[in-house]
Structure formats: C-alpha cells, structure tokens
Amino acid sequence: MTVDVKTVVELGAGLELRNPILTASGTFGYGLEYEPYLDLSRLGGIVVKGISPLPRAGNRPPRIVETPSGMLNAIGLQNVGVQRFVEEKLPRLRERDTVVVVNVYGYGVEDYVQVAETLEGESGVSALELNLSCPNVKQGGLLIGKSPAAIEEVTRAVRDVTRRPLWVKLTPNVSEIADMARAAVAGGADAISLVNTYVGMVIDVETRRPALSNRIGGLSGPAIRPLAVAAVDQVSRAVEVPLVGIGGIGSARDVVEFLLAGATAVQIGTANYNDPGIAGRVAADLVSWCRDHEVDDVRELTGALEQE
Numbered sequence: 307m308t309v310d311v312k313t314v315v316e317l318g319a320g321l322e323l324r325n326p327i328l329t330a331s332g333t334f335g336y337g338l339e340y341e342p343y344l345d346l347s348r349l350g351g352i353v354v355k356g357i358s359p360l361p362r363a364g365n366r367p368p369r370i371v372e373t374p375s376g377m378l379n380a381i382g383l384q385n386v387g388v389q390r391f392v393e394e395k396l397p398r399l400r401e402r403d404t405v406v407v408v409n410v411y412g413y414g415v416e417d418y419v420q421v422a423e424t425l426e427g428e429s430g431v432s433a434l435e436l437n438l439s440c441p442n443v444k445q446g447g448l449l450i451g452k453s454p455a456a457i458e459e460v461t462r463a464v465r466d467v468t469r470r471p472l473w474v475k476l477t478p479n480v481s482e483i484a485d486m487a488r489a490a491v492a493g494g495a496d497a498i499s500l501v502n503t504y505v506g507m508v509i510d511v512e513t514r515r516p517a518l519s520n521r522i523g524g525l526s527g528p529a530i531r532p533l534a535v536a537a538v539d540q541v542s543r544a545v546e547v548p549l550v551g552i553g554g555i556g557s558a559r560d561v562v563e564f565l566l567a568g569a570t571a572v573q574i575g576t577a578n579y580n581d582p583g584i585a586g587r588v589a590a591d592l593v594s595w596c597r598d599h600e601v602d603d604v605r606e607l608t609g610a611l612e613q614e
C-alpha cells in the first residue's frame with residue numbers, strides 16, 4: 307500500500323507552502339523563464355531575483371566562472387527595478403499557482419524600505435526575503451549582513467512598513483552566523499534564509515588576472531553544501547523561527563540533509579543551471595524518499611538529527 311506523504315510546511319506568519327522546495331534568488335530569473343522546463347505549481351514556491359528601487363545593469367563580464375563542484379559569480383545584482391517588476395513581471399506571476407517570494411536588495415535602509423513599501427499595495431507577493439549581503443553606503447561600504455546592529459535596524463525598518471511574512475537572508479561570510487540570525491529575529495524576521503554565497507576568487511594564471519571583472523565573487527554549488535548545512539545546524543540551535551536552507555542542493559537526499567539540520571524548507575540555486583527542470587523533480591523525489599523511509603509527513607524531518 308502506498309502511503310500519502312504530507313508535504314505541506316509552514317514558514318512562519320501563517321505562510322504555507324505545498325512542499326518545502328523553492329528556487330533560490332538569482333538562479334531562476336523571475337520564474338516565468340523556466341516555465342518551458344517545469345510546472346511552477348509543482349514547487350513550494352519561487353524566490354525572484356533581488357529587486358532594488360532602481361534598475362541595475364550589474365557588473366561587466368566576465369561575471370561567472372566555473373569552479374570545482376560549483377561556480378563563482380559576480381553578477382552585480384542586475385535587475386529590472388521595483389517599478390518594472392510590478393508592471394511587467396508581477397501581473398504574469400499572479401496568474402501562476404505558486405508562492406512568490408520577492409528578494410529585496412538595497413544599499414541602505416531606505417532602499418529596502420522603498421521596495422517593501424512599493425510592493426505593499428500589490429497582491430501576488432507571498433513574502434519578502436531581504437538580501438543583506440550588500441555594502442552599506444552610509445557605513446563606508448561595510449556589508450549590512452556583517453553587523454548585528456545593521457541587520458536588526460534594516461529588518462525592523464522593513465517590518466514597520468509590511469504586513470507580509472518577512473524573511474532575512476544571511477551571508478555566511480561572518481564569524482558567528484548565529485549572532486546575525488538572532489539580530490534578524492530581534493528586528494522582527496518571521497524566517498531566516500541561509501546561506502548566500504561564500505566569497506571566493508579565481509585567478510587566470512596565464513593572464514595573471516582575476517577571472518572575474520569584479521576580482522572576487524560568490525561561490526555556490528555542491529562545494530558549499532557541507533558549509534551551508536553546518537550554518538543551518540548552528541542557527542537552528544540559536545533561534546526559534548523557521549529556517550530556509552540553501553547551498554548546493556541538487557537531490558532529495560540533499561534536501562533531507564538540510565531538513566535534519568533544522569530547516570523547514572530549502573531553496574535550489576546553482577543546480578538550475580545544469581538542469582532547469584531539477585526543482586520539480588527534487589520535489590517529486592522527496593515524496594519517494596519519504597515513502598521509502600516510511601516518513602508520512604516531511605515536517606517530521608525538520609531538526610530530527612539524532613543527538614549523541
């Protein structure tokens with residue numbers, strides 16, 4: 307007899323996903339581009355590319371270089387800006403049967419607040435995810451995501467202007483990621499997404515130049531998975547809110563690893579580049595994995611790591 311596996315998860319502030327599989331910001335466009343490859347309604351949700359107040363062209367090429375078991379990117383947060391997102395992308399996304407999370411990017415508190423305020427009057431956005439991995443112009447370029455005080459300030463400022471579920475996405479390029487998560491929760495975050503990319507550099511030894519025009523970039527893909535699992539494990543012991551695990555996920559087995567470490571849902575990023583239909587398949591494979599392991603509700607897996 308086949309048991310029906312329950313896949314619905316709850317991500318704080320009443321937001322339910324039909325399953326724990328989302329696609330990660332910046333690796334899945336605005337979702338619509340991927341429709342030839344998978345049915346978006348098979349996913350728990352999609353997270354769109356980071357949206358800033360004004361359009362951004364991003365860095366000049368080369369912006370991506372392949373690395374062992376991963377890739378290094380310095381796209382520079384190219385995006386259409388919040389106005390065009392609302393006018394051109396959102397109306398089409400609203401017609402899709404999927405949860406849409408908008409990743410928000412800015413150079414200071416005002417930028418995050420402006421994007422959140424613009425979206426507040428629009429339907430079809432299920433949650434906001436703040437990408438805090440960007441330089442704070444007012445504080446001399448220090449990454450907002452590296453300062454607990456700045457994380458709390460930005461989160462609270464957005465919390466004040468939105469009723470939507472609010473996720474904060476953390477950079478792992480810090481010494482104590484749990485402190486950053488605590489700051490986000492103090493500021494009013496409903497969930498924490500982790501992790502963003504790890505700072506890396508590739509040098510072309512023939513030209514003796516950095517491979518990326520930006521010199522450094524963000525490492526993603528299977529190479530970072532153990533690092534990301536460790537980050538989820540640490541943060542799960544520091545805060546009570548749901549966690550969204552991200553980093554090198556490409557199979558149902560990888561998803562289960564993140565759930566056991568304490569994640570309630572996950573996002574698939576770099577793997578979309580190898581196989582644009584992968585997220586839909588991972589969602590289906592997760593159900594098979596649960597059946598094979600006699601797990602009748604995926605929620606049982608969250609934080610179910612055996613303790614010595």
Ligand SMILES: Cc1cc2nc3c(=O)[nH]c(=O)nc-3n(C[C@H](O)[C@H](O)[C@H](O)COP(=O)(O)O)c2cc1C
Pocket residue numbers: 330331332333355356379381383409437475501502503525526527528530552553554555573574575576577
């Ligand atoms: C090309 C590229 C663009 C990205 N753009 C964003 C972005 O706009 N906002 C954001 O929060 N994360 C962005 N990320 C980070 C991913 O969402 C994800 O956190 C990271 O790549 C780790 O997951 P993965 O190993 O599955 O790719 C980007 C990653 C890549 C590879």
